[in-house]
Amino acid sequence: MRSHVCYVLGLFVMLELWGNVTQSPIGAYAPGDIVIGILGSVHSKVEDLKGRIRPEMFTCTDFDLIPFVQSLAAIHTIEVINDSGFLPGIQLGYVMCDPCIHTTKALHCVEHMLALNGSLPVLSDYSNSSFPVKAFLGERYSELSIPLAKLLSIYMIPQISCTSSASALSNKLRCPSFFRVIPSDIYQTQALAKLMTRFSWDWIGVVSLDDDYGRSALENFLLDAEKEHLCVAFQEVVPYLDHTYSRQRIKEVANRIRSSSARVVLLILQPELVEMLFEEMIKTNTNRTWVASDAWSKVRNIMKMKDINKVGDIFGFTFHTGNIPRFEDYLQNLTISPGVRNDFIREYKQIRFNCSSGQQSEHTSPSACSWTDPQEANDDYLLQAVDLTEAYSQRVAVYAIAHAIKKLLKCNDTGCSGETNFPPWKLVENLREMNFTLDNQTHFFNQFGDFENGYDLIMWKSNGSERFSDVVGKFLINKKEVEIYEHTISWSNNKVPISRCSAPCPPGTVKNISDVACCYTCTICSEGTYTNQWDQPTCHNCPNNTWSEKNSTECKPRIIRYLKWNEPYPITLMVADLIGVLLLLISFTIFLVYRSTTIIKKSDFNMSCLMMLGLLISFGSVIAFIGRPDIHLCRAQQIMYGLGFTFCVCCILIKSFRNFIAFMAFDRDRQHKLGKLYKPLVIIILFNGGQALICAFWLIFASPDVDTPSGQSMYINLLCTEGSIIGFGVMHAYIAFLAFICFLLAFKSRKVPHDFNETGIIIFSMLIHLFVWLCFIPIYITKNEQRPIVQASAILVSNYGIIFCHFIPKCYQVLCEKTENSWPAIRERLFAAIQGNVTKGVADPVKN
Structure with a gap:
């Protein structure tokens, strides 16, 4: 009941607001609880603009079928929404005015549609003002939409355009209430x-x-x-x-x-x-x-x-x-419902079905004279003359407004609880947040009020x-x-048209641009660059691990050089490394078997075994230099050597310190004080812990990694980078520092009695180490491509220096020299015992 009452009241209110329709620019209207304004330039020309001196009514000509059909799409969508109960108890109305593609007339249309009692109120604040039209659809052209958007922004009345695409309309500072269902x-x-x-x-x-x-x-x-x-x-x-x-x-x-x-x-x-x-x-x-x-593409x-x-x-x-669903049927059966006015439909039917020869046009039907009343006639001409898909955006725009109204009025399936006479700015607020689905497509306005579809x-x-x-x-x-x-695509000449200032540059060349960017000559690409397409602005640098010759159209893989397992020098490194490991194992076996001999005891069996363990880890680092480098191998190369050799040098440091304490025998007081510091386990943990901390900080802050291949040729060496040169230097300096302390202590205690003296081999082994790494420094600084080979060789020499100074002589002494517990002495006593057994019956000649 409420809907019908409002409907009738709306009709009388509209007649009251817009006065005598014959003197009004309003061309179509239908009453409703909420009225939508439609701006459609059904006519494309205004007569006598040059001679216009009085603010009289405009005379429009040249009926345009496209905006006419688009306006019908909006009206049809409004009627569908009303019939579907999308807004329960709410009837949408519309009022339409024709700007005739003229800005001044468009402003006049809006002014007339917003007028109350024949005039437009001028207020300082329109926040609580209500207008007969709550939202506008249109205009078609940006030239008209821009001034309309500025005018409507005063009242913050939403305007939704389906075709105006000028980027200026996205400026929310200038057009805050403007929206469009198309992109900018x-x-x-x-x-x-x-x-x-x-x-x-x-x-x-x-x-x-x-x-x-x-x-x-x-x-x-x-x-x-x-x-x-x-x-x-x-x-x-x-x-x-x-x-x-x-x-x-x-x-x-x-x-x-x-x-x-x-x-x-x-x-x-x-x-x-x-x-x-x-x-x-x-x-x-x-x-x-x-x-x-887009203005004329269809x-x-x-x-x-x-x-x-x-x-x-x-x-x-x-x-x-x-x-648009059922829109074709609507166009083929154009009628004006009771209580609705549409002068544009009347004019179209007059053009299409009027038999008068003086009023015939290109749109006049051949069967026009068969109709006594043009207003009763219909056919499918609009379906043939206009692309109906162009009008689809009108459907989207109307539904955008309807969804905003539905949210604003808090509608459910049975009714709407909100007040229909709301200020239009509330609709703007809802449109900005609107996200709705129509025909299985989701639509929303972005921050600029545009669609991005x-x-x-x-x-x-x-x-x-x-x-x-x-x-x-x-x-x-x-x-x-x-x-x-x-x-x-089907080209008219069966080939892609060419529109260029200069002849295209083939692959392998690049455009050398003259004063005009598109006029150029072709230049050959240099080494390390290429082009594989026509007309390239620049030669492309070859990607990693590839290279090219001059005038190349492609880059070929670079030949990556690294220490491969099947090459001569890596094989030499592996053999030397394995020999070193084998010597360690033999030495360990001999030391273990003869650990009770005086020579081994004086060498400190436990400390010697720990030295061997450190050297074994150091030998393992050499293997990490062979094969294609990766971050793990690069880390292993440095860290295994750093920790392993430090561990070995720490053991030598303990021996040096022990000899130095023995050297201090002439000063019993100082010897007693230094003796308190002789704690091998603490020394090993302390000094190895220092190296471990250095390596940990190195790995955390600037870890060794694989150097990115670069260079200016087909060949490139794949190397490990040290990561932080400070970390690399501190690690080696720390080992050198410990080695130098060993050297000093050994040198100071070189006069210790011979039976307890290992100072000579300590001095010699530490000099070997220091000399080798001093030779390594210049090569490292120059970043020579042979750096990994030299570093691996230096590690091997340092390790062999320890083995041949500390272990091989001891093994030789145990096995070859004639001492009380040496192998030759034991062998002679065994032989004598065997002989005595035969002659005297002695069963056990060997006594220790």
């Missing part, structure tokens, strides 16, 4: 530039409209063209609205196109001006490749022009479209003497790349 032109110009790059069209002409839309689109395109290294051969501007001068200017533009070497032309124009330009092209049989802006009037196939290939971008790339294909549009690709905003369906 900043993305369309990106798509246009990407398309031209995709087909290598870098020498192009541009013709744009002298209005806000055209200037903004041109500015954005020039920026995007520069990023894509495209060059504009010419720029021509056509005036807006001045139809008399426009035709003259179009002729001048046509001559400029004919004389230019650019074979691709971008047209950022209104459909009427494109039609004029194509007429001029057809007259002289001028063939070019044309790229359309206009059927141009597709049906006489001899349209002569102008050449035509590409364009259009917004994602769809089909991308574009379809279309190509005009021949259909007899006419053209039709076919989707041949797409541009997705998030990817910023044009995807082209190659198999769907």
Whole structure:
């Protein structure tokens, strides 16, 4: 009951607000609880603008079927929403005005639709103000939408456009209440530039409209063209609205196109001006490749022009479209419901079905005279004359408003609890947060009030003497790349058109650009660089581990050099390493067997075994130098040697300290004090712990790693880098420091009695170590490619120096010298015992 009462009251209120409809610019309306304003330029021309001196009513001409059908799509969607109960108990109404593509008339339309009691109130604060229209749909052109958006921002009334794409409308400081269900032109110009790059069209002409839309689109395109290294051969501007001068200017533009070497032309124009330009092209049989802006990319009037196939290939971008359910039936059965007014439907039917010869036009039906009342007539002409998918965005826009209203009024399945006479700014607030699903697609406005659903790339294909549009690709905003369906493109000359200032540069060469970016000569790529495609701006550096000769189209894998297992020197290293390990094992076995002998006891069996363990770890580090380096091997090379050899030197340090204490026998007091410091286990833990800390900090802060291959030839050495030179230096300096202390202590105690003296072998072994690593320093500093070989050799020499100074002589003494417990002495006593057994019957001659 409430809905019907509000409906009737709404009708009377609207009649009261908008007065006598015959004197009003309102062309269509339907009452409702909430009214939506529709701005649609059904007429494309205003008469006598030049002679206009009085603020009288405008006279509009040239009925345009495209905006007419788009307005019908909005009305149809409103009726569907009302019938579906989407807003339970709420009836949506609409009021429509025709701006006739004229800014002043558009402002007059809005002023009239917002007027209360015939006037528009002027207040300092509109926060609590209510207006008869809660939201606006339109306008079609950015030139009109921009001033309307600024006006409506005063009252914060939402305006949703389906086609105005000028980037200026994304500025929320200037147009805070403006929304659109399409992307901004900043993305369309990106798509246009990407398309031209995709087909290598870098020498192009541009013709744009002298209005806000055209200037903004041109500015954005020039920026995007520069990023894509495209060059504009010419720029021509056509005036807006001045139809008399426009035709003259179009002729001048046509001559400029004919004389230019650019074979691709971008047209950022209104459909009427494109039609004029194509007429001029057809007259002289001028063939070019044309790229359309969204303003005319799917206009059927141009597709049906006489001899349209002569102008050449035509590409364009259009917004994602769809089909409106039951809209075709609606258009074939156009009627005006009771209580609803629609002068535009009446005018269309008068044009289509009026039999009067004086009023016939290109849209007049051949069977017009068979109808006594044009208003009762219907046919499917609109389905053939207009691409209905272009009107799909009207459906999306209306549903966006409906979803915002539903949220604002807190509607459920049975009713809405909110107040219908709300201030429009609340609708703006809801639209900004709106996220809704329609026809299995999710829609929402971004922070600039725009959709980001991308574009379809279309190509005009021949259909007899006419053209039709076919989707041949797409541009997705998030990817910023044009995807082209190659198999769907059919070129007029069976090949891709060429539009270039200079001949293309083949692979292996690069463009040497002159004063104009797209005019150039070709230069051969140098060593280490290549190009594998035509017309490259720069030669590409060969990626890691590859190299190329001059004029190359590809890079070949570099020959990586490292110590391979099957090469002579690594084999030598392995043999030397294995011999060293074998000597250690033999020495350990001998020491273990003869650990009770005086020689072994004096050598400190336990400490000697620990030395062997340290050397074994150090020998293991040599193996890490062989094979393809990785981070683990690079770490193992340094850390195993650092910890292993430090452990060995610490043991030698204990021996040196023990000899030094023995040397201090002449000073019993000092010997007693130093003797308290002789704690082998503590010394080993302390000094090895210091090296462990150094290695730990090294690994944490700047670990050794594989050096990135670089160089200027086909051959490259794959090496380990030390990571931190400080860590590398401190580790080796620490070992050298311990070795030097061993040397000093041994040198000081060299006069210890011979039976207890190991100072000579300690001095000699530490000198070997220090000398070897002093020789290593210059090679390391110069970063010679033989660095790993030299370091591995230095480790082997240092290890062998310890083995041949500390272990081999002891083993020789045990096995070969004639001492009480040596093998020769034992052998003689065994032999004598055997002989005595035979002669005297002695059973056990060997006594220890």
